[in-house]
Amino acid sequence: MMRTGREIRVRAYPAGSVSPDDFELVEVPVPRPGPGQVLVRNTWTSVDPGLRLRLRPDAPSGYFAAFPLGRAMDGIMTVGEVVESRAEGFAPGDVVWHAQGWREYAVVDAGAEQLSGLGTLTRLDLDECEPQWYLGPLGGMGLTAYAGLHVVDALRGGETVWVSAAAGAVGSLAVQIARLTGNRVVASAGTDEKVDWLRDSLGAEAFNYRVGNLGASLGGIAPDGIDVYFDSVGGPTSRLPCHT
Numbered sequence: 001m002m003r004t005g006r007e008i009r010v011r012a013y014p015a016g017s018v019s020p021d022d023f024e025l026v027e028v029p030v031p032r033p034g035p036g037q038v039l040v041r042n043t044w045t046s047v048d049p050g051l052r053l054r055l056r057p058d059a060p061s062g063y064f065a066a067f068p069l070g071r072a073m074d075g076i077m078t079v080g081e082v083v084e085s086r087a088e089g090f091a092p093g094d095v096v097w098h099a100q101g102w103r104e105y106a107v108v109d110a111g112a113e114q115l116s117g118l119g120t121l122t123r124l125d126l127d128e129c130e131p132q133w134y135l136g137p138l139g140g141m142g143l144t145a146y147a148g149l150h151v152v153d154a155l156r157g158g159e160t161v162w163v164s165a166a167a168g169a170v171g172s173l174a175v176q177i178a179r180l181t182g183n184r185v186v187a188s189a190g191t192d193e194k195v196d197w198l199r200d201s202l203g204a205e206a207f208n209y210r211v212g213n214l215g216a217s218l219g220g221i222a223p224d225g226i227d228v229y230f231d232s233v234g235g236p237t238s239r240l241p242c243h244t
């Protein structure tokens with residue numbers, strides 16, 4: 001009997017906030033893998049703010065393609081276990097990552113580049129970590145934080161780094177990477193609970209940007225200014241470093 005699996009599709013592009021009504025859950029037949037393909041049972045998949053940019057008829061220029069309506073959503077980082085393999089280098093039981101998420105089963109072409117290479121089918125090393133870590137610190141979020149600090153900025157250590165949205169997925173990794181590489185980290189977040197966590201658990205000098213004046217709060221913690229701004233938010237917050 002043919003295997004079936006559920007997948008999530010975009011029913012309509014959201015106007016404003018995203019709602020469950022914008023999606024539909026569909027049961028579909030799962031094809032057998034062809035030569036060079038593997039069948040993966042997905043176990044963890046990613047839900048990122050960046051997906052919102054693709055939930056519209058045309059994604060921004062230079063970004064990943066818009067999700068089509070009424071079809072499986074490709075290009076979402078996902079971790080799973082190989083069920084059947086017709087590709088060299090992959091065997092049933094291997095834990096892999098790929099980019100065909102938001103569905104229970106995916107037939108993946110081994111070697112086909114996905115998400116500019118980040119999502120190409122890859123067997124994961126689980127010696128010292130859990131599979132889902134490859135969707136966070138060891139995946140796109142960690143890469144974004146690391147590349148922003150060390151590739152774009154070439155952080156040298158001994159600098160004062162301000163991270164906005166610092167309690168978020170990328171921001172909290174940027175805080176930790178900057179601290180581990182010997183920098184002083186000033187972190188802003190939107191609730192007192194987040195500020196406490198940033199201070200007590202991550203060792204940052206944190207403040208709530210919603211309380212008082214942002215420039216004054218930042219100036220109080222870093223009166224000599226900041227060397228590096230790791231920007232996760234845009235808008236008025238991001239204009240501040242240009243004026244200080």
Ligand SMILES: NC(=O)c1ccc[n+]([C@@H]2O[C@H](COP(=O)([O-])OP(=O)(O)OC[C@H]3O[C@@H](n4cnc5c(N)ncnc54)[C@H](OP(=O)(O)O)[C@@H]3O)[C@@H](O)[C@H]2O)c1
Pocket residue numbers: 048049050140141142144164165166167168169170171188189190191194232233235237
């Ligand atoms: N996740 C990824 O793999 C990835 C990859 C590349 C780029 N990015 C980009 O990195 C940014 C952060 O992503 P994320 O995954 O870390 O998101 P996240 O975990 O959802 O964190 C986002 C946080 O931003 C804060 N925020 C929202 N609006 C704000 C505003 N107007 N001013 C100040 N803070 C605001 C909120 O925290 P507060 O309560 O503290 O305000 C929110 O929780 C996004 O722009 C995303 O597109 C993410």
